[in-house]
Amino acid sequence: METVDKFIWVVFPYICMAIFIFGHIYRYRVDKFHWTAKSSEFIEKKQLMFGSLLFHLGIIPVIFGHIGGLAVPVSWMNAMGVNDHLYHIGAIYIGGFFGFMTLFGMIILTFRRFSISSVRKLSSFSDLAVNSLLLFIVFMGMYATLVTNAVQPDFDYRLTVSVWFRDLFFFNANPEIMANVPLSFKIHILTGFAIFAFWPFTRLVHVWSVPLNYVGRSYILYRRHKPTN
Template sequence: METLDKFIWVVFPYLCIAIFIFGHLYRYGIDKFHWTAKSSEFIEKKQLMMGSLLFHMGIIPVIFGHIGGLVIPISWMNAMGVSPHLYHIGAIYIGGIFGFMTLIGMFILTFRRFTISSVRKLSSFSDLAVNALLLFIVFVGMYATLVTNIVQPEFDYRMTISVWFRDLFLFNANPAIMASVPLSFKIHVLTGFAIFAFWPFSRLVHVWSVPLNYVGRSYILYRRHKPTN
């Protein structure tokens, strides 16, 4: 059991991180021209716009919330004037609102990809797998936040998961810390690392292709030329 715990909470996360880093380097080196999200907007637009808007509006605050909860120690939060009660309110209520937006948006996008035949035919296996996995991760995260936290109010992930997570990047991870973590949180953590391993080989790579240079790019001028006789 000790060996299994070490694999799950030490080896597996490091393996996913390594695949995430070297997988991106490998794909960019041999497949940079397919570094795209392969938009299916021309097939169906209404559900895509609604689902994408909800998902992106929700996922950005959710990501920042995860970073704050996992990276920033409780002592630092207290020093900034954020009491455990105040943090709990923000995590449950504010985080719950944005998490629900993310869940609904991801459900719409996944439903669209699986049920509209023309979109499904255009989709690769990785497209379908990414949608399904992301939907599952968000669902389990919402369940852990809204159900597990109510059923087990004494559990504080900042005392367990956050400590383990920070130690992981200090190369001092202790699998025993995760022993008392509720199952829903464990599944959420492990599937979260799994999506990072899958990331370089899916459409998720388009996240790194934000066209920031468009902001400072000069206007493109179009001039009409008179036909010459």
């Protein structure tokens, strides 16, 4: 059992991050042509725009919330005047609001991809798998935040999961820390690492293709062509 725990909480995260890094390098070097979001907007636009808007507006604060909760030690939060009560209020209410926004966006996008036959036919297996996995990850995150924290109010992930997570970056992760972590948190964490392993081989790579050069680019002029008789 000790070997299994070490694989799950030490080896597996490093495997996922190694695939994430080297997979992106490989994909960029050999498959630049398919480095795209492969939009299906021309097939269906209304659900895509609404779902995508909810998802993107929600996921950005959620990501920053995860960074704050996992990367910043409790002592640092207290030093900045953010006590445990204030932190948990922010995590539950503010985090819950943006979490629900992200979840609803993913439900719409996933329903659209599976229910509209023309969109489904255009989708690859990786598209369907990533949509399903992202929906599951967001759902488990919301379940852990709202349900597990309510059922087990004495559990504080900042004293367990966050410590384990930070130790990963110092190559000093202790799997014993994760032994008493609730199952919902464990599933959320492991599927979160799994999506990083899938990332380089899916349409998620478009996240890194932010068109910053558009800001300083000259305007493109379009002129109507008048046919001559």
